Amino acid sequence: MRVLITDSYDQMGLEAAKIVAGQIYLKPNSVLGLAxxxxxxxxxxxxxxxxxxVGLDFSEVTTFNLDEYIGMGPDNPQSYHYFMQEHFFKHINIKPENVHIPNGMAQDVIAEGERYEQLIAAKGGIDLQVLGIGQNAHIGFNEPDVKFAATTHKVELDEETxxxxxxxxxxxxxxxxxxxxxxxxxxMMAEHVVLLANGKNKARAVYKAVxxxxxxxxxxxxxxxxxxVVVILDKEAAELLP
Ligand code: F6R
Known part of the structure; x- marks a missing residue:
C-alpha cells in the first residue's frame, strides 16, 4: 500500500486523474471500476x-460502477446512474454500451449480482478500481460486518451511511x-486500486484502512x-496517520 498525501482536495483529484489517464494511455481498452x-x-x-x-480517449474504455440504490431507476436524479451521467459520462466519449452500473430496479437482486459478476469476468476483470471510503470505513457499500461479503450483493445500509x-x-x-x-x-480482484479520501471526517476511517x-x-x-493499492489523501484525511 502506498500513501500519497496531497495539499488539497483538488490536488487529490489531480493525482487520481493522472493514474486513471496513465492507465488509459497504456491500455486504451481498460476496464475501470468507478465510485x-x-x-x-x-x-x-x-x-x-x-x-x-488533449483528447484522452474513452472510446474503448469499459466501466463498472461499485453500487446503486435499490429502487432507483436511471432517471431518478438521486440514482448513481444519474450521478455518473451528469458528472462524467456525458462529458466524455465513452460508448453507452460500455458503461455498467448495477440495476437498482432488478426484480431479482441475487440474479442481478450474478449477472454483474459475469459481465465483469467477460470483460477480463477490472484493471483499475477507484474507491472512496465511508466514515465507517466501508468501500462500495460493504458495511462493517462480521465477515467480508464476497461478490455483488444486496446490502442494508448502516445508520451512519x-x-x-x-x-x-x-x-x-x-x-x-x-x-x-x-x-x-x-x-480485491481488480489489478490496481486507488482509494481516495478527503476531509477530517474521513481521518478515522483512513487510519483503520491503512x-x-x-x-x-x-x-x-x-x-x-x-x-x-495507492491511497491518495488530502492533509485532513491523513491527520491521524503516523
Ligand atoms: C460510492 C461508494 C461509497 C462512497 C463512500 C464515500 O459509489 O461506493 O463507498 O465512496 O460512501 O462517499 P463520499 O465520497 O460521498 O464521502
Whole structure:
C-alpha cells in the first residue's frame, strides 16, 4: 500500500486523474471500476478536462460502477446512474454500451449480482478500481460486518451511511435503506486500486484502512492485503496517520 498525501482536495483529484489517464494511455481498452459520492468529483473534473484539452480517449474504455440504490431507476436524479451521467459520462466519449452500473430496479437482486459478476469476468476483470471510503470505513457499500461479503450483493445500509448520504437528499427519510454493491472479492480482484479520501471526517476511517487490523468491522482494511493499492489523501484525511 502506498500513501500519497496531497495539499488539497483538488490536488487529490489531480493525482487520481493522472493514474486513471496513465492507465488509459497504456491500455486504451481498460476496464475501470468507478465510485460515486463527493470524493471522486475533483478526479472526474480533471479527467473531463484532460479529455477536452488533449483528447484522452474513452472510446474503448469499459466501466463498472461499485453500487446503486435499490429502487432507483436511471432517471431518478438521486440514482448513481444519474450521478455518473451528469458528472462524467456525458462529458466524455465513452460508448453507452460500455458503461455498467448495477440495476437498482432488478426484480431479482441475487440474479442481478450474478449477472454483474459475469459481465465483469467477460470483460477480463477490472484493471483499475477507484474507491472512496465511508466514515465507517466501508468501500462500495460493504458495511462493517462480521465477515467480508464476497461478490455483488444486496446490502442494508448502516445508520451512519444513511445519515452521511442524507446530505444529498431533502431529508433522511428519503435515503434508500438498501443498495446493490460489488463485494469485497470483486474489489480485491481488480489489478490496481486507488482509494481516495478527503476531509477530517474521513481521518478515522483512513487510519483503520491503512494502519488498523484487517477486519470486516473496517472493510477498507482488507486493502492492506491487495498487491497494488495507492491511497491518495488530502492533509485532513491523513491527520491521524503516523
Ligand atoms: C460510492 C461508494 C461509497 C462512497 C463512500 C464515500 O459509489 O461506493 O463507498 O465512496 O460512501 O462517499 P463520499 O465520497 O460521498 O464521502
Amino acid at each position: 460515486t459520492g463527493s470524493t471522486p468529483l475533483s478526479m472526474y473534473e480533471r479527467l473531463v478536462a484532460v479529455h477536452r484539452t 444513511i445519515l452521511d448520504n442524507s446530505r444529498f437528499f431533502n431529508n433522511v427519510d428519503e435515503v434508500p435503506r438498501y443498495a446493490i454493491s460489488m463485494g469485497i472479492k470483486t474489489i 494502519c488498523g487490523d484487517v477486519t470486516p468491522e473496517a472493510p477498507a482494511s482488507i486493502l492492506q492485503l491487495h498487491r497494488d
